[in-house]
Amino acid sequence: xxxxxxxxxxxxxxxxxxxxxxxxxxxxxxxxxxxxxxxxxxxxxxxxxxxxxxxxxxxxxxxxxxxxxxxxxxxxxxxxxxxxxxxxxxxxxxxxxxxxxxxxxxxxxxxxxxxxxxxxxxxxxxxxxxxxxxxxxxxxxxxxxxxxxxxxxxxxxxxxxxxxxxxxxxxxxxxxxxxxxxxxxxxxxxxxxxxxxxxxxxxxxxxxxxxxxxxxxxxxxxxxxxxxxxxxxxxxxxxxxxxxxxxxxxxxxxxxxxxxxxxxxxxxxxxxxxxxxxxxxxxxxxxxxxxxxxxxxxxxxxxxxxxxxxxxxxxxxxxxxxxxxxxxxxxxxxxxxxxxxxxxxxxxxxxxxxxxxxxxxxxxxxxxx
Numbered sequence: 001x002x003x004x005x006x007x008x009x010x011x012x013x014x015x016x017x018x019x020x021x022x023x024x025x026x027x028x029x030x031x032x033x034x035x036x037x038x039x040x041x042x043x044x045x046x047x048x049x050x051x052x053x054x055x056x057x058x059x060x061x062x063x064x065x066x067x068x069x070x071x072x073x074x075x076x077x078x079x080x081x082x083x084x085x086x087x088x089x090x091x092x093x094x095x096x097x098x099x100x101x102x103x104x105x106x107x108x109x110x111x112x113x114x115x116x117x118x119x120x121x122x123x124x125x126x127x128x129x130x131x132x133x134x135x136x137x138x139x140x141x142x143x144x145x146x147x148x149x150x151x152x153x154x155x156x157x158x159x160x161x162x163x164x165x166x167x168x169x170x171x172x173x174x175x176x177x178x179x180x181x182x183x184x185x186x187x188x189x190x191x192x193x194x195x196x197x198x199x200x201x202x203x204x205x206x207x208x209x210x211x212x213x214x215x216x217x218x219x220x221x222x223x224x225x226x227x228x229x230x231x232x233x234x235x236x237x238x239x240x241x242x243x244x245x246x247x248x249x250x251x252x253x254x255x256x257x258x259x260x261x262x263x264x265x266x267x268x269x270x271x272x273x274x275x276x277x278x279x280x281x282x283x284x285x286x287x288x289x290x291x292x293x294x295x296x297x298x299x300x301x302x303x304x305x306x307x308x309x310x311x312x313x314x315x316x317x318x319x320x321x322x323x324x325x326x327x328x329x330x331x332x333x334x335x336x337x338x339x340x341x342x343x344x345x346x347x348x349x350x351x352x353x354x355x356x357x358x359x360x361x362x363x364x365x366x367x368x369x
Contacts (some may be wrong), residue, residue: 011245011311017328017347022291026362027161029189034211039366044116045328046344048351053209056322059367060276068279069169069204070227072195074163075097077182080128097290098173100201100234101259110156115234119150128154132169139165161326172181173201175361198324199231199254205324205361206279212278214361226261230281232256240329245310251332252304255285259300266297274319280332283318283339284309290316309335315353320369325352325359340368
């Protein structure tokens with residue numbers, strides 16, 4: 001059963017597969033923000049047309065409510081040296097450490113969940129040393145727990161400003177399908193222009209297309225803009241290790257529905273105005289909150305969601321969606337298929353491949369209305 005209590009029995013993860021030539025996976029952002037291509041899809045008919053993202057404001061209606069995710073990506077990829085607790089004088093080879101989320105339930109501010117590579121070498125009890133640009137050690141962490149697929153629980157030694165140190169020594173956590181080292185330009189281009197609340201380890205990529213000028217054009221058209229926060233975790237990129245859709249379980253991600261967004265959403269619902277979600281993270285936040293409200297007005301709050309949206313889901317708030325192109329057999333492709341229909345979405349993706357659209361985080365987008 002999905003979150004709406006409707007059956008997805010019979011669908012397999014493999015039913016959301018498609019062929020994608022590797023050269024269509026964008027390795028760099030567009031030369032200028034806001035210049036990407038956009039596939040416009042009518043979800044009622046399945047018809048599509050090729051467009052440019054610059055047209056996006058003209059596709060919005062006066063009175064629409066556009067909802068953005070204002071999360072900000074942290075430089076969560078770190079490089080460490082291993083030092084065994086029993087022998088601090090013998091450091092070993094370099095280890096890549098990707099912070100995934102604070103272990104907030106522990107009550108300790110310095111505990112983090114992480115993925116380490118190569119994972120098989122990092123044992124419980126080891127200490128990891130994180131050097132800065134000058135070579136001096138800026139962070140230290142002890143491995144407390146070990147999980148599957150390279151997962152570790154780390155306890156960092158206290159420092160005055162942990163995030164300031166991350167800004168200094170961390171790297172932009174580009175997704176694994178971007179097969180290059182991060183560059184200085186990624187620090188700006190892998191953030192939305194409206195990012196504000198620090199905490200994601202992956203960008204809400206539909207928002208990467210916006211410029212201040214495009215946002216101004218949207219507001220000038222009479223469109224209301226609201227902001228929510230959902231901190232994106234690495235579960236976004238984790239492969240689904242089950243065969244059937246009803247077996248899919250997602251990682252929890254923290255979100256905040258602020259007062260201003262709550263008021264705007266409740267007004268839009270009362271007045272019958274269209275709610276346009278920028279990205280799957282906004283969809284998951286809004287639909288999770290709508291399910292919690294159970295038909296009542298939304299209330300401002302913070303929490304965590306593991307909502308999984310798949311075909312059969314009943315959308316309560318979202319009436320249109322701007323989204324990038326997603327990985328084959330991914331939960332995000334299932335969400336988009338739930339919104340527009342699996343066969344229609346896969347047909348649109350086939351067209352995008354034929355027309356050589358750029359795929360994934362730094363790629364082009366589609367607007368489904």
